[in-house]
Amino acid sequence: MKNFLFLAFTFLLVSACSSKKSLISKSFEKQLSSTFYKNQFTGVLVIDAATKDTVYNNNSHKYFIPASNTKIFTLFAALKALPTQIPTLKYIETNDTLYFEGTGDPSFLHPYIKDSTALNFLQKHSNLVFVSNNFQDEKYGPGWAWDDYQWYYSAEKSGLPLNGNVVMICKNPELMVSPTYFKDSVLELRHKNNRNETSNRFYYPQTKNDTVETPFITSDQTTRSILENLLFKKVGTASIMPSDEKQTLYGTNADSLYVRMMHESDNFIAEQLLLVSAGVLTDTLNGKLIRDYILENELKNLKQEPRWVDGSGLSRYNLFTPQNMVSVLDQLYTLVPKKRLFSIFPAGGLSGTLKNRFVGDEQPYIYAKSGSLSNNYCLSGYLVANSGKVLIFSFMNNHFRASTSEERSRLEQMLLILRDTY
Template identity: 25%
Template sequence: MRLLTVFIIFFSSLISVTVQAALEKPHFPSSDILPAGTRVGLMAKSPSSTLLYQNNDQLFPPASTLKLFTALAAKIELGDDYRYITTLEQKGQDIMLRFSGDPSLTSTDIAQLLKNAKISQIKGNLIIDNSAYTGYEKGVGWPWDILGVCYSTPSSAITIDGNCVMGSIYTNADGSTRAFVPDFQPIDLTTSAVSVSRKQQKEQYCDLELSTSPSNQYHLSGCLVKREQPLPLNFAVQNAFLYASSKLEHLLKDQNIRLAGTIKLSQNGLTNTKVLAKHQSEPLPVLLDHMLKDSDNSYANNLTKTIGAHYFKQAGSFANGTQAIKAILKKNAKVDLSNAILEDGSGLSRNNRVSPNQIYDLLKFIKANDHKLDFIRLMPTSGIDGTLEYRSSMRKPPVQGQIVAKSGSLFATHNMAGFVLNEKGVPTTMFVQLVTDYFPGKNTSNIPPITQFEQAFYQNLIKATVEK
């Protein structure tokens, strides 16, 4: 009898350990956490589990997880030594500034170019060369109502200071508003918006609205709730040539360089020129680190066009850039995007579609080859940096610091793709989370459903990753 008792106790303990271990395998949270109608695609694979998947072959809007595809294609096609080069060149009496699409180029960089060229006057014209890219500067499927804000700045070879300008709006005591733009920002900002109470704004269904023009004119209308401090605003440049022309006029004046002719745009560039000075960007990994951690759309879209130009030996565009990304990843990483829809390289287009399978294949290649790629370190870390520093589901233990991933957010879309770190800090478990058609109703909890879903998902992945 005593032996039987010991056996029962041992057997019960074994079952308990087995059940506990099973619970620590990756499992997907119940979709009941999310509002009815939400579409979810999930994949996960820990070292001790089989591949788990849900709706893995369906197509979803990738949002900014698409930047992972762009970044890997850039590393493969351009290489880590790649740098954008912007040059100041001369032919006869004309000076040409040849833009390359460098998304990191600043006014300070151009000022240094002018100094290095050691010119005191331009006897002819100053020509701005825009031939590096062709085609649309705005991606197919970019919503019209966000084209005036900086995260949707047009993708142009002519890029200075991110083609993003600052401004602000103040509310006045008489119910009017006033707009302000620093003198060094060459845009025109006006306002007819009225300042109202929060109650009035709600009753009138009146929000602050922005309209733009191709001549870099911006107008604010609608309503703004009364505030003590100005509301800071950032605007996407609508005409890169006009913007660059105004910038160059200021820079020439600052350096006392006299321009006899005018500033002109060239789509073809000059040939047989003499290079007076050149500026190099930081190498590709530095650009990708910024692009992935800060989810910079301008970097991603310009890199897409640069990839297309490099791969097809022609001016870059969204069309040849996205096609090049597909071809490069299929040949070199065995990631088949033949049925995916790519309209840009940033994920901003609402037309983009990829499947969890395709993202998982990308992660699998990155993980297997990271000793050569040095890619994973460029991605944000949960609760530590980049777009994951303040993500609600990731800024506190046990998730904080345990996940390296790329997020992606659009209207009604909440995505994540990346790796869970083991106890040694090594990327181990791979996962894909694509959530779309997410329309939460009135929430009885202080925690949004998407945050509850992610917390359950990632806490379980972490347990599964560190289990012995």
């Protein structure tokens, strides 16, 4: 009798689940077969986080330009490679001289993270020598738009970034410039650009009052000069570190960088996190080293091999499938406690880039990363259904000509169906 009751209960449970999936499938098929989706490419995969059962699948094996959904892979790489505290400097102290090199740590005096661990450490030493040969990467990622050089989201990569590699300019009521090293390089006049293309000459109209955030051109000499301006002392340079064992100085909590990267879709932090991860792995700051390592070791069982060329998703050369995204999200769900994981991702209607989107009734039901480039919009993450069950999803939309707001609106309709039905 007990066996019969158990089998009957199991049958009812399976039937109910099958009925829910059928309702979701019919609703999604109706939406995706509409004329709105006729001239674009769309891929969808939704799975149950607990059972791993597929709830809905459409073109999930096909490649899409992910935009900032790429940061999900960057987050995974950083969580696998980095300790709780970010390595901020490596150094060797010989006699009365401190030789130091960057780790790629983006938090060093970052305008929003504001970590001063490295600065305070350097201030304690009289004779400083900066070594930069461990940075073996390009300033820009492959496929980045060249004419984005003046916009905050396209700051250059470097081995020892300072102030997020951007100049912050505002009036309060006098002209305020950070880093102060660049104060004499700011002209108060109207110009079509925020900065010269080939030099660190910046423009700030006299009538402007808000803060302008503009990337500066990095170089070893510029890094040295900014440091000297901050420390009020000379900084020497050397081509290589001494042969002694390097020591590591640790700085900010890693989660503060992960939250900033995911909530604000901070491209600079994403790129630098790959450099820091590569440095921990190999002692060389090169993003390709960590990307290759993660794909060949931690993600070798992905059903489709991604084309992963940067940390931020600025490049249209990146190619990922919805199955790729869901697989990594699934691994993150296993790797990181749910409360911490959901705090790293933007919450619909509550935080980050989703603060005004995908709003829940009383509490968030979406914890996800959006990704947008012109004519492309993707959203991948976690959905908490009204039943309490967690779904892992990836919606990837490429090459549409309608507005992104309309694309999001239609996506929200499908997400609400998942929330209310499953």
